[in-house]
């Protein structure tokens with residue numbers, strides 16, 4: 001289900017969705033094995049290549065800044081040596097929280113695909129008019145019901 005927003009044609013790499021989400025779930029498994037909340041994330045480039053992967057490490061690092069999305073963003077920007085990620089897609093197992101969504105929007109990420117809604121902390125960017133000038137470059141955000149495959 002498409003939740004909306006602008007996306008450039010070359011980022012519509014839907015054929016990589018199963019691959020991306022499979023690897024995000026694998027990362028979530030690593031978090032689970034470490035007694036963390038099981039959330040995993042990967043970022044793919046437009047050719048479907050994994051640039052970075054990460055999982056939630058809030059308990060290990062004693063900080064909420066260790067959400068999987070922020071960690072994978074950090075790895076990708078370091079690896080690519082740039083912060084604009086308009087040609088990248090994030091796959092994450094849970095709907096991003098408002099903190100992560102803020103960072104993702106600032107990164108200009110092209111597309112976000114998440115697996116499960118988060119009624120507790122999930123952020124719906126379409127509710128926030130204060131994204132103001134970024135409204136034309138918001139990521140395409142999609143919900144993928146593939147957790148039971």
Ligand SMILES: [Zn+2]
Nearest residue numbers: 067096097100
């Ligand atoms: Zn978060």
